[in-house]
Amino acid sequence: MTNPVVQKVNPMLTEERAKASFPVEELTYILDGGKFNTEKRREIEELVTKDPNFEHPPIQFMTREQQYSLAVKKALLVQQRLKELDMLDDPYASYFFRRIAMPREVSPIGLHWVMFVPTLMGQCSDEQRERWLQRALNYEIIGTYAQTEMGHGTFLRGIETTATYDPSSQQFVLHSPTTTSIKWWPGGLGKTCNYAVVVAQLHTQGRCHGVHMFLVQLRDESTHRSLPGVVCGDIGPKMGYHTIDNGFLQLNSVRIPRENMLMRNAEVQPDGTYIRRVSNEKLTYGTMVFVRSLIVSDAARGISEAATIAVRYACVRRQGEPSSPGAPEPRLLDYPVHQYRLLTCVANCYGLWFASEVLRDLYFTVQPDVLEGRTERLPETHALSAGLKAVGSNRGAACVEECRRCCGGFGFSEASGLPKIYNDINPACTYEGENTVMLLQTGRHLLKCVERARRGEQLAPSDAYIRSRPTPQPKLAGGPLTADLLLGWLRWRSLSMLLEVSGRFNSFIEQRQAWADAFQAVSRRLTRCAEAHCILYVGQAFLDSAKAAENPKICGVLTSLCRLFLLNEVVSGAGDVQLSRSDLARCQDAIDSLLTELRPNAVALVEAFDLPDRMLCSVIGRYDGQVYEAMLQWARQSPLNATDVHESYELYTRQFLAGRSLAKL
Ligand SMILES: CCCCCCCCCCCCCCCCCCCCCCC/C=C/C(=O)SCCNC(=O)CCNC(=O)[C@H](O)C(C)(C)COP(=O)(O)OP(=O)(O)OC[C@H]1O[C@@H](n2cnc3c(N)ncnc32)[C@H](O)[C@@H]1OP(=O)(O)O
Numbered sequence: 001m002t003n004p005v006v007q008k009v010n011p012m013l014t015e016e017r018a019k020a021s022f023p024v025e026e027l028t029y030i031l032d033g034g035k036f037n038t039e040k041r042r043e044i045e046e047l048v049t050k051d052p053n054f055e056h057p058p059i060q061f062m063t064r065e066q067q068y069s070l071a072v073k074k075a076l077l078v079q080q081r082l083k084e085l086d087m088l089d090d091p092y093a094s095y096f097f098r099r100i101a102m103p104r105e106v107s108p109i110g111l112h113w114v115m116f117v118p119t120l121m122g123q124c125s126d127e128q129r130e131r132w133l134q135r136a137l138n139y140e141i142i143g144t145y146a147q148t149e150m151g152h153g154t155f156l157r158g159i160e161t162t163a164t165y166d167p168s169s170q171q172f173v174l175h176s177p178t179t180t181s182i183k184w185w186p187g188g189l190g191k192t193c194n195y196a197v198v199v200a201q202l203h204t205q206g207r208c209h210g211v212h213m214f215l216v217q218l219r220d221e222s223t224h225r226s227l228p229g230v231v232c233g234d235i236g237p238k239m240g241y242h243t244i245d246n247g248f249l250q251l252n253s254v255r256i257p258r259e260n261m262l263m264r265n266a267e268v269q270p271d272g273t274y275i276r277r278v279s280n281e282k283l284t285y286g287t288m289v290f291v292r293s294l295i296v297s298d299a300a301r302g303i304s305e306a307a308t309i310a311v312r313y314a315c316v317r318r319q320g321e322p323s324s325p326g327a328p329e330p331r332l333l334d335y336p337v338h339q340y341r342l343l344t345c346v347a348n349c350y351g352l353w354f355a356s357e358v359l360r361d362l363y364f365t366v367q368p369d370v371l372e373g374r375t376e377r378l379p380e381t382h383a384l385s386a387g388l389k390a391v392g393s394n395r396g397a398a399c400v401e402e403c404r405r406c407c408g409g410f411g412f413s414e415a416s417g418l419p420k421i422y423n424d425i426n427p428a429c430t431y432e433g434e435n436t437v438m439l440l441q442t443g444r445h446l447l448k449c450v451e452r453a454r455r456g457e458q459l460a461p462s463d464a465y466i467r468s469r470p471t472p473q474p475k476l477a478g479g480p481l482t483a484d485l486l487l488g489w490l491r492w493r494s495l496s497m498l499l500e501v502s503g504r505f506n507s508f509i510e511q512r513q514a515w516a517d518a519f520q521a522v523s524r525r526l527t528r529c530a531e532a533h534c535i536l537y538v539g540q541a542f543l544d545s546a547k548a549a550e551n552p553k554i555c556g557v558l559t560s561l562c563r564l565f566l567l568n569e570v571v572s573g574a575g576d577v578q579l580s581r582s583d584l585a586r587c588q589d590a591i592d593s594l595l596t597e598l599r600p601n602a603v604a605l606v607e608a609f610d611l612p613d614r615m616l617c618s619v620i621g622r623y624d625g626q627v628y629e630a631m632l633q634w635a636r637q638s639p640l641n642a643t644d645v646h647e648s649y650e651l652y653t654r655q656f657l658a659g660r661s662l663a664k665l
């Protein structure tokens with residue numbers, strides 16, 4: 001991928017940039033978590049941009065094999081560079097290095113650092129960490145996280161792979177007893193990795209102790225050939241993620257040493273005795289909680305990219321009836337409905353961005369306690385990471401798609417960069433727990449919170465608004481529709497919905513239905529409660545961040561954007577609870593006013609994300625706004641244009657036109 005040469009900037013974009021009412025650079029510092037981080041990120045971006053090794057033609061014109069091969073080379077080159085630059089121990093620096101070096105190539109070794117290493121950190125005993133972690137951190141071994149099977153993804157307890165302990169050899173025998181037990185999906189498993197954390201049912205002394213994790217070597221460390229008993233490969237082309245070899249794995253009685261069971265929370269002793277050190281079995285699922293919290297920020301980043309492209313394009317694209325004879329055609333951004341479509345995406349992006357920071361802080365606050373077996377705040381963390389992962393990726397996919405449609409036909413072209421952003425974000429709705437299933441986890445937690453509130457027990461901070469009795473509806477009529485008032489209304493909505501569903505649930509229980517059946521009976525409604533709870537969390541994080549901005553101009557614009565987010569939620573959630581027609585009309589009017597107010601800042605709000613052209617990989621979202629010339633240049637690169645007459649003409653079309661049968665060819 002080559003950086004587009006910045007040409008003379010399109011005056012329409014210059015004009016829009018001049019309208020910003022706040023210092024864009026300062027907002028960038030806030031988004032980056034401080035000026036220091038912004039400067040560091042830019043230094044890294046420059047390093048990568050200057051490095052010719054990371055340049056290549058657009059991957060969209062390559063075959064899948066070429067894309068995979070290129071991605072392997074770049075991913076490993078990134079590791080080498082990070083080592084040379086002594087940046088391996090700096091998560092912020094190495095994260096940005098990877099992003100800018102591989103902006104549109106999902107990394108074949110991504111699972112190594114997102115799941116394999118975190119699992120070793122969270123699930124190994126101290127001694128096991130000594131043995132494996134440093135090797136993994138040094139990339140002497142490359143691993144993946146192999147949990148999902150053909151037959152089971154969601155229902156983890158249904159996993160069929162077995163790990164049977166053999167005390168005579170002090171080994172575990174890892175086995176895939178059925179076709180449905182074949183591991184399916186793990187990233188990098190097909191061709192790239194030589195190790196995997198394998199999730200399997202642990203059997204010892206004739207008893208099954210449920211799912212546990214095992215470190216399994218898959219390939220020889222020098223030849224990379226798969227080891228005896230290991231059958232693995234790529235699962236084939238997917239909707240996106242072409243650069244990564246999601247794989248399958250069949251284990252035929254593969255033996256591993258006893259010490260390869262990850263033993264932080266439970267242990268099998270040499271004689272086969274099973275000992276559980278920590279009572280909470282769900283600690284085994286810790287890596288998923290971590291990754292779910294990361295997915296929220298990833299979704300926000302996806303929207304930031306799509307919105308930057310679509311907003312810039314909306315400033316330079318003219319289409320429609322001129323307002324007066326001789327006047328230019330209107331820009332897309334001049335249409336209020338277009339402003340609504342784009343600015344609500346921008347508002348969602350900021351909301352998720354700030355919420356992901358709060359969630360990440362919560363995770364890192366709670367994690368040290370969890371590692372020591374103190375799990376009091378685990379249910380809240382699990383419920384939030386599951387629910388926000390679902391809301392974040394759902395919104396992420398929806399907003400990116402909206403931005404894509406906002407770009408008309410060009411949005412469908414790979415040249416826009418938008419299909420790729422969509423295809424990268426969309427699978428997050430499925431992986432790390434399918435979104436509906438995740439919302440049900442949050443809903444289950446919320447139901448239990450109502451029960452605890454009824455018993456007068458204390459609830460975790462993010463659940464503290466939950467009571468066992470309804471509260472009065474905040475009045476939206478009369479005074480100004482402030483962000484605090486709107487947030488209060490969303491809090492009331494969330495509680496009202498939850499109490500209604502909890503009441504139904506209790507009535508099923510009183511009718512002597514089993515807990516699980518009563519849960520199913522309210523599950524559809526419960527997913528809406530979970531969404532409302534998560535949106536409240538996003539809104540709170542957004543408003544807190546807006547208020548925390550020291551510069552009053554930034555505080556002002558963020559508060560307005562936050563109000564747009566909250567109002568849009570009130571309007572779209574009006575059907576969940578009773579909102580009067582007049583209140584609804586007031587909210588709609590307030591949205592119209594906010595669009596007019598925010599429109600001059602549309603470009604500034606997306607450019608605060610500070611995404612260089614190299615990152616956006618978009619012909620229509622370029623900084624210089626020179627869209628049409630660049631589009632022509634892009635099309636010229638299509639391999640179909642390598643010759644004037646394509647070979648298919650000689651082979652088929654000529655024969656067809658001459659009336660010859662194609663069947664024999
Ligand atoms: C200077 C600044 C420094 C900053 C530096 C930072 C810079 C870095 C910037 C960071 C950004 C990084 C961004 C990186 C990009 C990340 C993008 C991510 C890409 C990742 C690629 C991922 C690839 C995909 C991988 C996978 O998919 S792996 C497989 C995942 N599989 C699943 O998720 C399966 C889903 N199923 C389940 O989880 C469970 O089975 C279930 C929860 C659905 C049900 O489980 P079960 O039936 O056993 O349980 P119950 O429903 O009966 O519940 C029992 C109780 O247990 C609780 N529970 C369940 N799960 C958990 C859990 N995980 N933790 C805690 N508790 C849990 C239930 O709630 C029940 O509780 P109760 O009984 O009390 O009610």
Ligand SMILES: Cc1cc2nc3c(=O)[nH]c(=O)nc-3n(C[C@H](O)[C@H](O)[C@H](O)COP(=O)(O)OP(=O)(O)OC[C@H]3O[C@@H](n4cnc5c(N)ncnc54)[C@H](O)[C@@H]3O)c2cc1C
Nearest residue numbers: 145146147148152153154185186187427431432433434436
């Ligand atoms: C791109 C990608 C990368 C992946 N990477 C990995 C990886 O690295 N490692 C790994 O182990 N796995 C990986 N996965 C697998 C992923 O975690 C699973 O696909 C996911 O957890 C869903 O499981 P499933 O495919 O079995 O879907 P299913 O569980 O069969 O779900 C199908 C549908 O049924 C619904 N459903 C299921 N159960 C319930 C229920 N109890 N109540 C209501 N509705 C329900 C779901 O909502 C869903 O819509 C990856 C998947 C993808 C797409």
